[in-house]
Amino acid sequence: MEDIKYRVHEVLTDGNLDYKQKKHHLAYIAESTQAYPNVSSEAMKALSEKVICDLFEGSAPYRPRYVLPDYKLALKKGVAYLELDPPSDFDEAINFLSILYSHIPSITGYSVYLGNIDQLLLPFADELSEEAIYKKLKLFWRYIDRCLPDAFVHINIGPEDNIIARAVLRIERELKQVVPNLTLKYDTEKTSDALLTEAVKTVFEVAKPHIANHNMTASDFKGEYGVVSCYNSLPEGGGSHTLIRLNLKKITDSHQGNVEDFISKTLPQYCQMTLDVIEARTKYLVETVKYYETDFLAQEGIIKLENFSAMFGFYGLAECVNTLMKNNGKDYTYGHNEEANQLGHRILEEVKRIVDSRQLPYCKANDGKAFFHSQSGIDIDIDETAGARIPIGDEPDIYSHIKAVAPHHQLFNGGISDIFHFDETVKRNPLAILDIIKGAFKKGMRMFTFNLSDSEFIRITGYLVRRSDLKDFREEGSRYGSALFAANSMDNANIDNRKAKRVNSHERTASQY
Amino acid sequence: MSELQANISGIIKSSVIDGPGNRMVIFFQACNLNCMYCHNSHTIGLCNYCGICAEICPTQSLIVDKENKQITHNEATCTHCDTCLKICPEDSSPFYKKMSVENLISEILEVKDFISGITVSGGEVMLQAKFLKEFFTAIKVHSQLSNLSILVDSNGNVAQEKWNSIIDWVDGFMIDLKAYSPQIHKQITGFSNEKILNSIQYLNLKGKLKELRFVLVPDYNNSNKEIEQISNLMKNLSSDVKKILIKMRKHGIRGKYTSLSEPTTEEVLKAKNQIKEAGISLTVI
Ligand code: SF4
Ligand code: SF4
Numbered sequence: 088m089e090d091i092k093y094r095v096h097e098v099l100t101d102g103n104l105d106y107k108q109k110k111h112h113l114a115y116i117a118e119s120t121q122a123y124p125n126v127s128s129e130a131m132k133a134l135s136e137k138v139i140c141d142l143f144e145g146s147a148p149y150r151p152r153y154v155l156p157d158y159k160l161a162l163k164k165g166v167a168y169l170e171l172d173p174p175s176d177f178d179e180a181i182n183f184l185s186i187l188y189s190h191i192p193s194i195t196g197y198s199v200y201l202g203n204i205d206q207l208l209l210p211f212a213d214e215l216s217e218e219a220i221y222k223k224l225k226l227f228w229r230y231i232d233r234c235l236p237d238a239f240v241h242i243n244i245g246p247e248d249n250i251i252a253r254a255v256l257r258i259e260r261e262l263k264q265v266v267p268n269l270t271l272k273y274d275t276e277k278t279s280d281a282l283l284t285e286a287v288k289t290v291f292e293v294a295k296p297h298i299a300n301h302n303m304t305a306s307d308f309k310g311e312y313g314v315v316s317c318y319n320s321l322p323e324g325g326g327s328h329t330l331i332r333l334n335l336k337k338i339t340d341s342h343q344g345n346v347e348d349f350i351s352k353t354l355p356q357y358c359q360m361t362l363d364v365i366e367a368r369t370k371y372l373v374e375t376v377k378y379y380e381t382d383f384l385a386q387e388g389i390i391k392l393e394n395f396s397a398m399f400g401f402y403g404l405a406e407c408v409n410t411l412m413k414n415n416g417k418d419y420t421y422g423h424n425e426e427a428n429q430l431g432h433r434i435l436e437e438v439k440r441i442v443d444s445r446q447l448p449y450c451k452a453n454d455g456k457a458f459f460h461s462q463s464g465i466d467i468d469i470d471e472t473a474g475a476r477i478p479i480g481d482e483p484d485i486y487s488h489i490k491a492v493a494p495h496h497q498l499f500n501g502g503i504s505d506i507f508h509f510d511e512t513v514k515r516n517p518l519a520i521l522d523i524i525k526g527a528f529k530k531g532m533r534m535f536t537f538n539l540s541d542s543e544f545i546r547i548t549g550y551l552v553r554r555s556d557l558k559d560f561r562e563e564g565s566r567y568g569s570a571l572f573a574a575n576s577m578d579n580a581n582i583d584n585r586k587a588k589r590v591n592s593h594e595r596t597a598s599q600y
Numbered sequence: 601m602s603e604l605q606a607n608i609s610g611i612i613k614s615s616v617i618d619g620p621g622n623r624m625v626i627f628f629q630a631c632n633l634n635c636m637y638c639h640n641s642h643t644i645g646l647c648n649y650c651g652i653c654a655e656i657c658p659t660q661s662l663i664v665d666k667e668n669k670q671i672t673h674n675e676a677t678c679t680h681c682d683t684c685l686k687i688c689p690e691d692s693s694p695f696y697k698k699m700s701v702e703n704l705i706s707e708i709l710e711v712k713d714f715i716s717g718i719t720v721s722g723g724e725v726m727l728q729a730k731f732l733k734e735f736f737t738a739i740k741v742h743s744q745l746s747n748l749s750i751l752v753d754s755n756g757n758v759a760q761e762k763w764n765s766i767i768d769w770v771d772g773f774m775i776d777l778k779a780y781s782p783q784i785h786k787q788i789t790g791f792s793n794e795k796i797l798n799s800i801q802y803l804n805l806k807g808k809l810k811e812l813r814f815v816l817v818p819d820y821n822n823s824n825k826e827i828e829q830i831s832n833l834m835k836n837l838s839s840d841v842k843k844i845l846i847k848m849r850k851h852g853i854r855g856k857y858t859s860l861s862e863p864t865t866e867e868v869l870k871a872k873n874q875i876k877e878a879g880i881s882l883t884v885i
Binding site: 485486530 | 614713714
């Protein structure tokens with residue numbers, strides 16, 4: 088109790104937090120008074136040592152980690168709980184969504200998914216001129232950034248070229264906001280080169296959108312999907328109860344024995360433990376909290392339990408491979424040597440096999456299996472590289488980079504992202520980026536983006552921060568929760584070594600108090 | 601396959617500055633001009649196997665076999681200090697390689713999914729027009745490569761029949777102009793420029809001139825008269841030809857030319873304005 092009192096006091100008196108941020112942190116502390124869902128003492132130990140990491144979801148899950156409302160359905164039917172009738176024009180639709188967004192639960196307190204916005208608004212745009220759409224959307228975008236100030240808030244556009252997708256890109260370039268994070272779904276058949284070029288020019292300005300291989304991603308889902316938070320792909324009208332990630336570096340460091348032992352013993356042991364945590368948390372949310380029976384989104388069919396699964400994530404593959412190689416007397420590194428790359432692929436394939444062969448409760452969206460996710464990392468990851476990425480600053484040339492990472496992109500139905508770095512000179516030649524995007528997708532990549540050296544926007548792991556916000560935050564706190572996260576990331580990782588970046592996020596927050 | 605080979609000084613598999621899109625750039629060894637400000641002077645000459653570089657190499661990474669006209673370079677011990685390049689009396693290099701059309705095609709195949717096309721550059725590529733003809737034909741008839749565009753980066757210093765031999769395969773030529781008056785041209789490059797001026801007109805006439813680049817060198821080609829003549833030349837070219845003013849940069853130039861000065865902002869502005877006043881749309885880089 089004394090400890091709680093102290094933690095609460097720390098939050099209350101922290102001048103770097105605004106009122107809402109304090110409230111968020113206080114809730115986290117309150118939640119931490121509850122016993123963790125029932126898992127083995129072994130798993131508890133792994134959790135406390137951050138060998139297995141629940142990404143600060145809290146000890147008593149009372150809302151799913153990732154909720155992807157079926158906004159299309161909501162717009163069609165209205166939302167009784169919020170006394171919202173179906174909108175009949177563009178203004179009403181924007182107003183409707185603005186209200187609904189603020190009621191979507193998440194770990195950060197802000198919705199991680201705002202929908203495939205062009206598809207949602209196009210039916211209301213018929214009568215409007217391009218300028219009118221632009222003006223209304225611009226205000227909407229300002230609302231999103233000011234009222235949902237978290238870099239994990241994510242919106243999608245595409246794959247078809249359309250007036251709204253173009254307006255969004257134009258507004259992004261003009262407003263230069265951190266929020267929302269943005270993904271363009273790209274389809275060779277449906278996305279025009281003109282729209283892709285607009286997107287690339289937008290990347291030059293604000294380090295987004297992320298580009299997703301639409302066909303490849305869509306084929307992993309039964310219905311529609313969305314790209315949310317830090318590049319998780321999940322089913323619309325559902326989402327993921329939880330995301331638990333395994334620290335491949337740590338399990339390699341403590342592993343005794345050779346590569347074969349690692350793959351046949353250590354790896355499966357920890358994968359199962361991670362799956363145990365996923366199962367326990369899922370059950371707690373569904374059975375104890377009864378979230379899916381009591382929340383209005385579920386009651387009104389805007390989300391459905393059958394569209395949910397859970398996510399199995401991992402990070403630190405690069406360190407895992409390098410250590411195994413070294414222990415084997417070989418100084419080969421991931422991203423630079425074919426044998427090391429192959430070992431990386433083998434490990435990931437093995438994890439995928441284990442994940443796919445374990446049936447989990449309440450994971451119907453993926454036929455009882457967890458979605459497999461290459462987790463893009465957070466600020467506390469000091470020694471570990473995000474997911475299956477090549478360590479920052481150590482990336483090889485663009486072709487070798489793609490060759491090293493593309494083969495495993497197909498494994499990640501839950502999403503993966505890589506970041507390619509370019510010199511500023513590429514700004515004069517956006518077509519060059521189009522060439523690389525198309526080539527990378529041909530090689531089987533699922534999602535990636537670009538960073539430019541000297542960009543005002545810094546991509547930390549999966550999210551973005553403005554360089555100036557980081558500086559301000561260090562001095563006096565920021566409106567964005569994620570600036571905190573980013574400041575930590577910048578301090579911890581080699582992010583600034585990388586050619587370009589930016590961000591903001593409420594994910595980890597209260598755990599440090 | 602033919603036995604033809606070319607001296608290749610380097611290949612860049614991803615370049616975003618050598619034409620539209622992502623391009624593979626192939627650099628050919630040897631040049632028929634000798635510009636004072638050449639940034640890659642080791643691509644000007646051909647090696648005569650004198651062995652001087654091997655003697656001076658601080659890590660003994662080079663072995664010159666005069667009899668068989670071969671140089672062996674030990675990658676593992678080389679520290680890339682560039683001493684060998686700086687010392688070479690021929691403005692050449694021990695590193696360029698003989699490559700066949702087949703060799704180059706297999707290099708392109710590796711990256712074909714990622715590029716809009718290829719650019720050949722130098723040295724002076726047109727000195728190897730015979731090889732280029734065979735190389736370009738091989739690209740355009742290759743089922744997986746025929747969609748790639750081909751750009752040629754040249755100093756223009758060759759006769760008309762050389763252009764004719766490859767023009768049908770090439771999407772565009774990018775030509776550098778160092779000066780308008782033959783005397784000034786000779787000062788800068790060691791050679792006169794009649795062929796170059798003819799080439800510019802000819803390629804323009806054929807609709808294949810893509811870019812004309814003028815490199816501004818203070819005290820040499822920045823007089824009012826010189827710029828006026830350049831402007832007239834540019835004005836008579838198709839509006840599709842991209843006209844570029846390049847500031848001479850001293851990066852990498854040979855020791856004996858370090859007294860050259862880079863143009864000041866004012867000098868660039870003055871030249872730019874003079875050309876623009878002639879009604880030419882100009883890019884400055
Ligand atoms: S590269 Fe130059 S120095 Fe070396 S052997 Fe050839 S000509 Fe002589
Ligand atoms: S670059 Fe230096 S070390 Fe390498 S071969 Fe030339 S002189 Fe020797």
